[in-house]
Amino acid sequence: MGKIAEFFKRKSIKTAFTTSMLVCIISALLLSLVLSNVCQWGQSMYYEKYQVQFGVSDPEMVIGFDKTDGNEQKGGITYQTPRNLKDHFTPTERTVYNIFGFLSIGVYPICFIFCIVATSILFYKRHMQKPLAILDHAAGEIADNNLDFKIAYDKEDELGKLCASFEKMRQALQESNEEMWRQMEERKRLNAAFSHDLRTPLTVLKGQSELLRQYAPKMTAEKVSDTSEMMHRHIVRLEEYVQTMGELQRLEDIEIVRQSITLEALCRQLEETGEAVRNGKGFSYEVIGNRDSGLNIDMAIVMRVYDNLLANAVWFAKEKIKVSAESQDGYLYLTVSDDGAGFAERDLENATKPFYKTVRETDNEHFGMGLNICKILCEKHGGYIWLSNRDGAVVTAAFRQ
Numbered sequence: 001m002g003k004i005a006e007f008f009k010r011k012s013i014k015t016a017f018t019t020s021m022l023v024c025i026i027s028a029l030l031l032s033l034v035l036s037n038v039c040q041w042g043q044s045m046y047y048e049k050y051q052v053q054f055g056v057s058d059p060e061m062v063i064g065f066d067k068t069d070g071n072e073q074k075g076g077i078t079y080q081t082p083r084n085l086k087d088h089f090t091p092t093e094r095t096v097y098n099i100f101g102f103l104s105i106g107v108y109p110i111c112f113i114f115c116i117v118a119t120s121i122l123f124y125k126r127h128m129q130k131p132l133a134i135l136d137h138a139a140g141e142i143a144d145n146n147l148d149f150k151i152a153y154d155k156e157d158e159l160g161k162l163c164a165s166f167e168k169m170r171q172a173l174q175e176s177n178e179e180m181w182r183q184m185e186e187r188k189r190l191n192a193a194f195s196h197d198l199r200t201p202l203t204v205l206k207g208q209s210e211l212l213r214q215y216a217p218k219m220t221a222e223k224v225s226d227t228s229e230m231m232h233r234h235i236v237r238l239e240e241y242v243q244t245m246g247e248l249q250r251l252e253d254i255e256i257v258r259q260s261i262t263l264e265a266l267c268r269q270l271e272e273t274g275e276a277v278r279n280g281k282g283f284s285y286e287v288i289g290n291r292d293s294g295l296n297i298d299m300a301i302v303m304r305v306y307d308n309l310l311a312n313a314v315w316f317a318k319e320k321i322k323v324s325a326e327s328q329d330g331y332l333y334l335t336v337s338d339d340g341a342g343f344a345e346r347d348l349e350n351a352t353k354p355f356y357k358t359v360r361e362t363d364n365e366h367f368g369m370g371l372n373i374c375k376i377l378c379e380k381h382g383g384y385i386w387l388s389n390r391d392g393a394v395v396t397a398a399f400r401q
Contacts, residue, residue: 012158013128013157013159014158016123017123017127020122020123021119024118025112025115027115028111028116031111032108035107036103036105036107039100039101039103039107040100040104042096042097042100043100043104046093046097127157130153131153131159131160131163132159134151134153134163135151135159135162138151138170142170147170147173147177149170150167150170151164151166151167151170152167189353189354198238201234201238201241202238204230204231205234208227208230209231211227244369247373248354248369251373251377254377256298256301256380256381257298257300258296258297259297260294261294262292262293263287263291263292263293263294264287264291266299266302266325266332267285267287267291267325269303270306273306273307273310274321277310277311277314278321279314281314281317281318281319281320281321282319282320282321283320283321283322284320284321284322285322285323285324285325286322286324286325287324287325287326288324288326288328289327290327295327295401296401297381297399297401298399301381302332302334302399304373305334305374305377305378305385305399306336306397308370308371308373309334309336309395309397310323312336312370312393313336313337314338316340316393317339318338318339318340318392320339321336321337321338322336322337323335323337327401331398331400331401332383332398332399332401333397333398334398334399335394335395335396336394336395337390337391338392338393339392340392340393341392341393342389342393343387343388343389343393348387348388348389351371352375354369355369356372371387371395374397378397378399381399381400382399383397383398383399383400385397385398386398
């Protein structure tokens with residue numbers, strides 16, 4: 001029974017329609033034959049009634065033989081003038097008899113038309129009514145900007161595939177909306193963080209400019225020079241903030257340009273970059289899996305993320321840095337680890353947020369944007385970034401191939 005149910009579930013509309021029409025034709029033919037025979041039987045009842053009354057076995061024709069020339073038999077057909085038994089029918093009997101005669105022939109088109117209409121109605125209710133109602137409801141919900149529903153239809157025919165396509169479209173729209181809202185919230189957080197971080201240099205500049213305005217004539221040349229130098233540093237910092245914000249804006253518009261490359265070729269570039277920037281610290285790399293496996297990635301994005309992660313590792317490592325690359329399940333996994341202090345507990349959740357400085361970064365001049373940029377680039381590439389601790393900090397960047 002399970003296989004039969006599965007067959008009907010997977011049966012296409014074309015197959016179902018062909019089967020329905022075949023059943024319709026056979027049913028119409030059988031029904032027509034039955035009803036035609038019933039009508040002919042109804043007619044014969046009236047004939048039999050008057051045949052018994054008038055003693056005529058066949059009112060239409062008599063077949064017999066003539067005997068001539070002695071014992072020689074010659075065959076032949078002789079016609080007897082028939083009795084018209086209909087002349088003896090009552091008006092009601094004649095009407096019923098004529099109706100039976102009409103129906104014995106007319107029942108064929110009537111039955112075929114009836115069966116086609118009935119089959120069409122049943123076919124619509126069985127195969128089309130439910131999916132069309134589902135699609136109509138889905139179209140209405142989408143038109144009302146409501147994507148919080150699911151299109152479910154268990155059959156796998158053409159309309160079932162159309163429902164599945166609608167469901168994929170709904171999911172894509174929902175993900176797009178969620179991404180849009182996420183970006184808007186990210187932009188709000190970014191603007192809030194940007195405003196917060198600008199407050200300090202602006203406050204310093206305001207205070208120093210007020211100091212110069214009021215006391216410049218009384219200040220020594222050295223004091224004026226120190227004040228000017230401090231103001232210059234904060235102005236430069238403001239410029240860097242503006243450049244960073246502009247860079248974040250450009251990241252949102254970046255396009256993924258994939259290229260084919262082997263894991264071995266990628267690792268050679270990782271090694272060359274690591275050896276160039278390791279700053280006297282130990283550097284090692286590991287290739288997990290088949291070195292000749294093919295990758296389909298945007299090398300510019302992968303290397304930019306790698307450069308950021310490697311720069312962080314070089315900055316915080318005590319003695320050694322380790323890099324590993326692996327291609328698995330349609331993703332490229334790039335892991336950079338160091339033997340430094342690692343991430344604090346709160347850093348594991350917040351380090352990829354914009355302008356967030358980890359516990360180990362509070363004393364440097366970084367803006368806290370490196371890991372956030374890596375996160376944005378990984379997500380652009382269909383992946384993600386993951387932070388953990390294992391004898392130091394471990395950062396894994398995943399890129400969908």
